[in-house]
Amino acid sequence: MLVWVIYDITENRVRQKVSDRCKSYGLYRVQKSVFLGDLNTNDRDSLGLECEELIDIERDSVYIFPMDEQSFKKVQLLGQAFDKELVSDEVITKFF
Amino acid sequence: MQLVINTRGSFLKKQNNCFFVKVDDKTFEVSEKKVDSILITTSATITTDAIKFAVENNIDIVFLDNFGDPFGRVWHSKLGSTTYIRRRQLEISDEPEGFRLAKGWIEQKIDSQILFLKDLKKNRPDQKDELDDYISGMEDMKSQLEALEGKLDEMRGKIMGLEGMASRHYFEALSFLLPDRWKFNGRSRNPAKDGFNCLLNYGYGVLYSKVEKACIIAGLDPYVGFNHTDDYNKKSFVFDLIEMYRIHIDRTVFNLFSKKQVSDNFFDEIPNGMTLNKEGKAVLIQAVNETFDKEISYRGRNIKIGNTIQFDCHRIANNLIGK
Numbered sequence: 346m347l348v349w350v351i352y353d354i355t356e357n358r359v360r361q362k363v364s365d366r367c368k369s370y371g372l373y374r375v376q377k378s379v380f381l382g383d384l385n386t387n388d389r390d391s392l393g394l395e396c397e398e399l400i401d402i403e404r405d406s407v408y409i410f411p412m413d414e415q416s417f418k419k420v421q422l423l424g425q426a427f428d429k430e431l432v433s434d435e436v437i438t439k440f441f
Numbered sequence: 442m443q444l445v446i447n448t449r450g451s452f453l454k455k456q457n458n459c460f461f462v463k464v465d466d467k468t469f470e471v472s473e474k475k476v477d478s479i480l481i482t483t484s485a486t487i488t489t490d491a492i493k494f495a496v497e498n499n500i501d502i503v504f505l506d507n508f509g510d511p512f513g514r515v516w517h518s519k520l521g522s523t524t525y526i527r528r529r530q531l532e533i534s535d536e537p538e539g540f541r542l543a544k545g546w547i548e549q550k551i552d553s554q555i556l557f558l559k560d561l562k563k564n565r566p567d568q569k570d571e572l573d574d575y576i577s578g579m580e581d582m583k584s585q586l587e588a589l590e591g592k593l594d595e596m597r598g599k600i601m602g603l604e605g606m607a608s609r610h611y612f613e614a615l616s617f618l619l620p621d622r623w624k625f626n627g628r629s630r631n632p633a634k635d636g637f638n639c640l641l642n643y644g645y646g647v648l649y650s651k652v653e654k655a656c657i658i659a660g661l662d663p664y665v666g667f668n669h670t671d672d673y674n675k676k677s678f679v680f681d682l683i684e685m686y687r688i689h690i691d692r693t694v695f696n697l698f699s700k701k702q703v704s705d706n707f708f709d710e711i712p713n714g715m716t717l718n719k720e721g722k723a724v725l726i727q728a729v730n731e732t733f734d735k736e737i738s739y740r741g742r743n744i745k746i747g748n749t750i751q752f753d754c755h756r757i758a759n760n761l762i763g764k
Contacts, residue, residue: 369458371472388474434475438730440445440723441464 347417347433348372348389349410350380354400362399363407366392375427383434444471444479445726447719453479455490473498478654480505480647482722501654507716508631509646514653522660522758529761530665530678540593542757543667544586546685547604551583553688554611561618561695568618575614582607593667600668604684615695623698632714639708640697640725643717644690645683647729652683652750659754685753689746693732697724 350367354360364374370392372382384392389409396407417433430436444460446453452463460476462469479495479502481487487502492515495502502515520527533539555576562572582603589596609627616624616637625635633639656663656679666677697703707721717725733747744752 365457368470369472369474371474434442436442437734438443438445438727439469439471440447440727441451441462441467441469 346384346386346389347412347414348382348384349412350392350396350407351410352378352396352400352405352407354378354405354407356401356405359399359401359405363396366395366399373427373432375432381427381432383432442471442475442477443726443730444476445723446479446481446485447483447722447726449483449485451483451485452487453485453491454488455494458494460491460494473500476500478503480726482726483719501650503650505643505646505650508633509643509717511646511650511653514650516654516657520660521657523762526660526758526761527662527665530662533761534665534667535593537592539667540591540596543593543681544589544596544600546681547600547668548583548586550604550684550687551579551586551607553685554607554691555579555583557688557692557695558611558614565618571617572614575610575617578610579607582610597668597670615691618695619698623703629714632711632716634714636703636708636715637694637698639715639717640694640703640721641690643722643725644694644729645687647726648686648690649679649683651733651747652686653679655750655754656682658751659758661754661758682750682754682757686750689732690729693728694725697728702728 350372352360352363354363360378364378364380367380368374370382370384370388372380372384375381389411393407393409396409400407414433420429422429428436444453444462446462448464450464454461454463456470459470459472460479462471473494476495476498478500481502482505492502496515496517499517503511504513506512533542558572558576558579562569562576565572586600586603589599612625612628616626619625619637623636625637628641629635629638630642633642653663653676661678663676663679664671666675666681669675669677669680671677702724703721707717707724708715709718733745735746736743737746737749739749739752
């Protein structure tokens with residue numbers, strides 16, 4: 346299922362760790378502190394647990410929002426938009 | 442997804458737990474979880490870290506030469522499964538059961554060729570009569586093939602002969618249906634003499650590496666062939682199995698032509714023939730991957746065409762050891 350991860354983290358080092366973790370789970374960065382991608386339930390849960398370990402729960406916040414396909418189709422992209430096909434795993438061949 | 446490194450001078454490394462690709466000023470980062478294979482079709486740089494990372498995650502890195510033939514691959518040095526499968530594969534290759542198995546693969550190939558021509562016939566009423574001639578020729582070969590009995594040793598020549606004749610009819614039929622500009626005169630390889638063969642060869646090259654991977658994962662020995670005889674470093678078993686899947690490439694390539702998606706600037710002239718260039722490779726690989734991503738009905742369930750190869754290999758392996 347598509348998952349949005351949105352965070353607000355004070356310390357640079359922690360922020361870096363959370364963003365690396367998101368990337369390694371296969372999420373794509375769509376804004377500075379916003380990640381998006383297709384994750385299964387297991388990965389979604391373990392990403393949540395790992396982020397919780399990293400952050401300072403007194404000051405920081407990480408939101409993990411699942412989103413169904415129906416709603417994703419209704420997403421409006423304005424301005425500098427991300428690649429909708431890439432984040433929803435519809436790209437089966439990527440050329441360089 | 443499949444990563445295809447198709448631009449000279451690209452650079453691939455591992456960064457955190459991702460593959461990181463750099464081409465000129467463009468960069469791209471993707472998690473190992475999203476990648477299932479990496480295809481390198483040109484001169485590029487890869488770090489050993491990236492290779493190790495790929496191997497650890499069962500992502501195979503395949504290097505293709507100008508004609509699409511895989512000239513190397515990076516894959517773990519393990520057997521894939523138990524040696525018992527390979528032992529049985531050797532034993533069965535000269536038993537009647539091996540003969541039936543090998544004959545079945547060729548029958549399936551000819552069947553799918555005939556089916557393809559019949560599909561093409563549906564939308565081409567003007568060419569129906571000619572196509573019917575080709576089809577009945579091929580059906581004749583198929584029934585001769587079905588009638589064969591005995592051992593592989595004695596029958597190998599006959600099987601291959603009938604297969605060759607059926608294929609000749611088949612490609613003549615395909616050439617007949619192409620627009621004049623793209624008509625071809627039989628199969629040509631290394632190098633291809635025309636655009637159709639050029640795309641076909643490259644597609645078969647990509648397919649060949651998929652079949653080899655599926656064999657290894659299922660524990661089958663790529664070198665112990667049934668229809669194809671032993672030879673120095675010859676991956677006979679891959680040659681045997683690939684026959685069943687060529688049709689997917691044939692259909693993909695033919696569709697590219699019939700939908701007018703092939704243009705002259707896909708090809709580079711070389712002495713005695715032609716090769717596919719960067720642009721041509723991109724169009725073909727994209728189309729082939731789309732084909733493999735389509736679902737078909739397979740033994741009562743719907744699975745992706747690309748996965749049928751692995752399912753078949755597992756099934757063959759399980760049959761060999763009586764499971």
